[in-house]
Amino acid sequence: MKILCRRTGKDTRHLWAIAMETIVGTILIVDDEPDICDMLNDCMSGRGFNCHTTQDPVYASELLRLHYYDVVISDISMPGLSGLELLAAAKAFSPASRVILITGFSARENLAQAIALGAFDYIQKPVDIAELTEAVFKAASGVGAALNLPTRAATAMLSNAKAEQVISETTRALIHAVEAKDPYTRRHSEQVTHYAVHFAQAAKLPPDEVNSIRLAALLHDIGKIGVPDHILTKPTSLTEDEFEHIRRHPALGADIIINITSLGKEAAMARHHHERWDGAGYPDGLAGSDIPLGARIIHVADSMDAMLMQRSYKKGYPVQKMLGEMLRCSGTQFDPDMVSLAANWCQQNPSKLILATKEAMAG
């Protein structure tokens, strides 16, 4: 008999066999419905896992404080403490435990929060045992990237709605998720969008391309969902290993965006927003006009905003210093045409610059 996973349609018997042979893991099962607790306990115990169950989420958070569990399977809607609060507790007391939430995909705000809080997976009720077992196997064995969940979320949100509404809702959910991880990224993405749209209009691009650049700019750093929090918000300089994590965000972001129907162009712009004109950028080392135009525009807008903004480790650059830096890197880091276009725009539209302090304009 085949055991098909509802999500992938694949036969999962081999995963179960491997799980039973190689994994001796502990699972904490939390659901206020006793029947579901019993059912999950029977299924997972039968597959070789050592399970604890409780219907009380407050007691579950105490257990997490005292014991290590490889995997936590939790309902979201429970009296006393929600599954999201329990997820936050798990991340605080036992960061290595992987949490699988069980609920319906209808609550999109929950989904955004689940992604931001670091849930490993999010399974829709009624629970498909093959789907849950596959997720538990991956969680217990350490298989599966942090992007499993946001990528699937984007796909799931597409299923029953019109494309435009979904794009806007998915974009909002993903941006909320990044904002919860790092408030700077949300503000930065909006400011980069502001500059990128003005530059695209100044370049006289047609309205559909301007709109495409607007969406890509909003989503360009979405891959930071997959960068560990302590690296993303580290106030001091990064080690080479930590910087390697940061360098993955454009490709990770593109992998998420590509799941949203009709956003192929935007995914490419997000993937290439750290490429350099001279080919020394990442992730693919593209050079010159091989880099999509939208990505070249976002790269200039991104760098400009990063220089102008104040961070915990640096002051915001004055406008003239920022422009000097852009010109210095014209033809190496940046497309020279985009630099002159951006510099002209800045000089003609000083009131549209978003600055850390008033003094920055005069500097």
Ligand SMILES: [Fe+2]
């Ligand atoms: Fe970036």
